[in-house]
Amino acid sequence: FFFQAEDGIRDYKVTGVQTCALPISRQAINFHDSLLPKYAGFHVTSWAIMQGEKQHGVTWHLMTQKADAGGILKQHIVDIDPQETAFEVNLKCYQAGISSFAELIDDFTKGKVDIQEQNLEYRSYFSRYKQPPRGAVVSWQRNAEEIYNLIRALDLGPYPNPFGVPKLLINQEFFIIKSCSLLSTENNYQPGEIVNLSEDGIEVAAENGNILLKEILTIEGQVLSIRDLDRKSTRLNSSHLVISYAVFCLKKK
Numbered sequence: 001f002f003f004q005a006e007d008g009i010r011d012y013k014v015t016g017v018q019t020c021a022l023p024i025s026r027q028a029i030n031f032h033d034s035l036l037p038k039y040a041g042f043h044v045t046s047w048a049i050m051q052g053e054k055q056h057g058v059t060w061h062l063m064t065q066k067a068d069a070g071g072i073l074k075q076h077i078v079d080i081d082p083q084e085t086a087f088e089v090n091l092k093c094y095q096a097g098i099s100s101f102a103e104l105i106d107d108f109t110k111g112k113v114d115i116q117e118q119n120l121e122y123r124s125y126f127s128r129y130k131q132p133p134r135g136a137v138v139s140w141q142r143n144a145e146e147i148y149n150l151i152r153a154l155d156l157g158p159y160p161n162p163f164g165v166p167k168l169l170i171n172q173e174f175f176i177i178k179s180c181s182l183l184s185t186e187n188n189y190q191p192g193e194i195v196n197l198s199e200d201g202i203e204v205a206a207e208n209g210n211i212l213l214k215e216i217l218t219i220e221g222q223v224l225s226i227r228d229l230d231r232k233s234t235r236l237n238s239s240h241l242v243i244s245y246a247v248f249c250l251k252k253k
Helices: 042-049 086-110 142-152 226-232 238-243
Strands: 029-032 055-062 073-078 169-171 173-183 195-198 201-206 208-220
Touching: 029 086, 042 086, 042 142, 055 086, 073 086, 142 173, 142 208, 201 226
Parallel strands: none
Antiparallel strands: 029 055, 055 073, 169 173, 173 208, 195 201, 201 208
């Protein structure tokens, strides 16, 4: 077997045509962290979270000249909990990959392998170079759940992140959103207004809910205190807010 990891944590190299053309008795097999034919390609766990998926999974499949398009040998479904980050879902996928690989080996030894060809009409593919919308700069005009999904989708834990980090823009300066939570709160604040400053973080209004920013970093990776962020915030009119997607509007009480 030829094992390849192709998720948002580790890169991989596409195997050559000669390997893909081996007879079935020596066919190369690949592990992919999605339920193919959906979410073929790269960083697919992050894309699934961004698109609000409630379930994800892993697939062991035959390798062909078309990436992630070969016959399916084994699949395993994993649930995506509402608070889970891409790092946490990736860990679930690795665990599912290990357990399903043991099942696949058992199928091979018993001669019970069932190859299911993919229906490529349902295929979705995400290239290595496809990036999050707006360069991962948060737009407070978006639905609060969409913002929350973006932030947790780009959290790869301690691993290098070539995909992108969620950012906000304050007075032409970018800051990194390290962690947050979703607050299902109805209020009369405009998207982008700071609703509350507390020891828990900074509560910001969005469409259909608020986002609690728990940890903010400078672009160099240094932790930014709430007081420092407060000093950098300003109040802008709504037309300016639309142009600068993620600029805070600080409502003084």
